[in-house]
Every structure is written in structure tokens, then in C-alpha cells.
Amino acid sequence: MSIREWDQDAIRRDFPVLRREVNGRPLVYLDNAATSQKPVQVIAELTRYYRDYNANIHRGVHTLSQEATAAYEAVRDRVVAFIGARAPEEIVFTRNTTEAINLVAHAYGRAFLQPGDEVVITELEHHSNIVPWQLLRDERGVVLRYVPMLADGTLDMAEARRIIGPRTKLLAVTQMSNALGTIVPVAELAALAHQHGTVVLVDGAQSVPHLPTDVAALGADFLVFSAHKMLGPTGVGVLWARGELLEAMPPFLGGGDMILTVTMEHSTWNAVPHKFEAGTPNIADVIAFGAALDYLAALGMDAVCRHERELLGVALERLATVPGITLYGSADLDARGGVVSFGLEGIHPHDIGQVLDGAGVAIRAGHHCAQPVMQHYGIAATARVSFYLYNTLAEVDALVAAVHEAARFFGRVRV
């Protein structure tokens, strides 16, 4: 539900950086899968905290500390509302998605997985959801298995049904591929996994910023995502977990704030979620993340998703006309987020990125920390465009013109 009409100009005015020029051209920021830009509301909240009530939390009787604690804890409630969770105790703040996955691999993996148990991930994962499980495999002797992807960038669901079975103790899967934009049917996978008593971690780094999220409907046991990809500051991630799991898991990091008592021999743990937030947390950025959640909630995630899908549809149609282009992934529009990965024949993606930057168009070129996806297509890298709520159809025009320019430029250089 949108409590505010979709007003593209008003939205753009909220993002000061979008007024910049790059190389003499208006900035067209299309690297949102890497990180999003921040609205004035978030920047102001950050400034307000440092200006008016900077203090450490959970430990001061003084007014500033109480204000900071209240503001920090209030963001937990906003996260609960944003993802349809049940209680603030289920929300752990981490540094980012990567740390949240490592937390689960360490605290859940070490305590509950035995040698020979299977952890299933997919070929579509970001390195953050591959490497922690490889480390756990090497340390603990768990077996790591991959659900393969198909050429169109979707997951091979027939293989998923074959691979996920009674030996699968944990399924860790992205809800949206950062390299291709494919939306993975995680609810279906979770239902399948739960038939075997498998615990399910959903990597929401790309999905939570762009799609409505309801953890109950997802059927996940863990959901992880990063504030910086959803209008919030860097340095804040979220781990949502079913309360029972957090209760059962031993701590990840030890230190201040996560303990109840410490003697020289022995310590006891604070209640969840504090048991998993050792040391002074990223107070300022968590508080500012609250403003990002408010911003997205006011627009409505259905509206955000609709807007991006409109841009995606136009971009895909128009980019397909560029001579020598290959578009990677061809899932239906309603099974895709606002990501386009492409290559131009005979041109390295980094060169595409450079020509586009010359036209003020910021995209990412590389393997996108998803090298298995690149290996699937037998390539080293792609050029990747990723949209967010402030992007416009005029920016799609600028992108398409710049890609045509790159194709022409390098075509000329080759002869």
C-alpha cells in the first residue's frame, strides 16, 4: 500500500547525488545492486544522531545514552514491520549480509552440523553465500552440494527436488541473483526443504531492497540482507532468524554487551538478540537505516517493484537491438528483478563500463562476486545495469544510447 503517490521528480529531489554531473553529463546511476544512493532523510538522521545525542547504548543511565538506546532499538521494530517478523528479539544487526551469513555458518553450522551432513546452495549464489560454507566444509567435513542453474538463468528445480533430501541439513539460497536478476522461488524450495526437516537460509541482499518481503510467506528460518543496498548507510546488515534458533545457537563473537555475567572462569550470555551483538554496534548507521525503512515503507514495496519492472522491460527490449549484444539470463519479466547483464561482441565489459562512464552512466563490469554464474556461461565478466526507485525512462534512453555508442566506438576501432 502506498501512502504517497509515486512522484518521480519528488523522489529524485530526495537524492542529492543525482544532481551531480560526471564527465560533463548528468549522472545516470545504474549500479544499485552494488549499493544504492541515500536520500536526504537518511543523511539527516545520521547527522542528527551525531549532533544531538551521540552516546553508547545499553549501558548508560544518562539521558543521551537512553535516547540513543531507544532510537537504536526502535529500528529493530521497524525491521520487524518491514519483513513481517514477529518480534524484535528475532532481529540481529550485523555489519552486512556477508557477516550475517558467516554468523549462521559459525554459530549454527558449528553447533548443529555433523560430518557428512549436507549443506545445499546453488550455482547462482554470490561469493558471500558460497565461501562461508566451503570454510565450514573444510573445517567440519560437511558435504557441500549445488543446485545447478539453467541457461536462462533460472534454477533447475527438477535437480533441486533431486538434491534436497533427508541428508540436507541446511539450504542456503539467494532470493535474487545479483549477476542476472533472476528471482528464485524460495518459498517452494523452503517447503521442499522443510519436508526433510532442513533449515533454510535466504540471502535477501538483492530481494529485500526491491520486493515486498514477508518472512512467514517465504517460509525461511534465516533471512539476511544489507542496509546499504536499500537506501541505508553502509556498515549495517540484518540477520532475521526464528527465535528458537537464535536461542539455541551459541554466540558468534564474544565481548561486551553479549554477556550477562563474566567471572575469570566463565561467562553467561545476554538474551537474544544481544547475545549476537558483541561490542559497540554501528549505532549511528542503524539509526539512519530506520529512516531508509520509513522511506521505502511510505512508497510501498509493491510500487517500487512495479517501477523497476517497467524500466527493466523497456531496457531489455531496447538493448536487444544493439548490434553484437548478448543478454545473459532470459527469465520471464515477472521472475526478474531490475538487473540486466550483458556483453558486446569483441569488447571487454570493463571497456563497456569505461565508455558508459564517459557518458555519465555508472554500471558495474566484472564477475559481480558470482564467478560460478560466469563459469556457467564460459565468460569472465559481464556489464551489469541495475535499477532502483529513482531511475527513470529517460535514464534508460541515456543507457541505451551509451551502449550503442560503445558498440559503434569499438566496432570502428577494430577495423
Ligand code: 7TS
Ligand atoms: N548476497 C548477494 C545476493 C549480493 O548481491 C551481495 C552483494 C551480497 C550477498 C553481499 O552483500 P554485502 O553487503 O555483505 O557486501 N552484491 C554486490 C554486487 O552485486 N555488487 O557489489 C556487491
